[in-house]
Amino acid sequence: EIVLTQSPGTLSLSLGSRATLSCRASQSVSAGYLAWYQQKPGQAPRLLIHGGSLRATDIPDRFSGSGSGTDFTLTITRLEPDDFAVYYCHQYGSSPRTFGQGTKVEIK
Amino acid sequence: QVQLVQSGPEVKEPGASVTVSCEASGDNFANSGFSWVRQAPGQGLEYMGWISVFNGNHNYAENLQGRVTMTADTSSSTVYMELTSLTSDDTAVYFCAALFCGGGGCYEMRSWGQGTLVTVSS
DSSP states (O other): OOOOOOOSSSEOOOOOEEEEEEESSSSGGGOOOOOEEEEEESSEEEEEEETTTEEEEETTTTEEEEEEEEEEEEEEEEEGGGOOOEEEEOOOOSSSOOOOOOEEEEEE | OOEEEOOOOOOTTTTOOOOEEEOOOOGGGGGGGEEEEOOOOOOEEEEEEEEEEETOEEEEOOOGTTTEEEEEETTTTTTEEEEEEEGGGGGGOOOOOOOOEETTTEEEEEEOOOOOOEEOOO
């Protein structure tokens, strides 16, 4: 099983600043099958990025994904109030598919 | 974009079983795949498994093997997740999600249901 470790656990940032979230895999993620999801309290997760770097439909270009192999990054530039949430990485290249434990982005 | 509507909240006693349904809109159900994910109160997301409607393949998380069954009914465009031998550790919100499928495989979860709270309590 591929274990995904996200860091940091919590990120405290100001509006307009840049967020950099890390997701490290215990083994190489096949074909870059790595996605990022955003979840707000009481809501279902929302797909942001798939294939490591491809933005999902209607996701603004402030969100970008990068990385390959075992190291992946989600970057959010110019944080807006709606961006404060929990972010999860997810690998779907190997069975069983797995999630990271999440990074909470909170307002400083 | 596929719209998913899940069944309502459930309260079950320990040892019982629960079935959660997830009805999909759209006309491509027979070629689709669906995942189930759960989230215990205050915790992160846990991947439970997925089912391919077009070829019937499924894959379940190892810790749920033997207790979980995922099925699909093409006549009603509905997928089901049954979990048996419930304990308090199964108390969670259960989400279904539609996978992007193509080229013989199914990939990321693109659309999600609203979630179903299952409470296990005596």
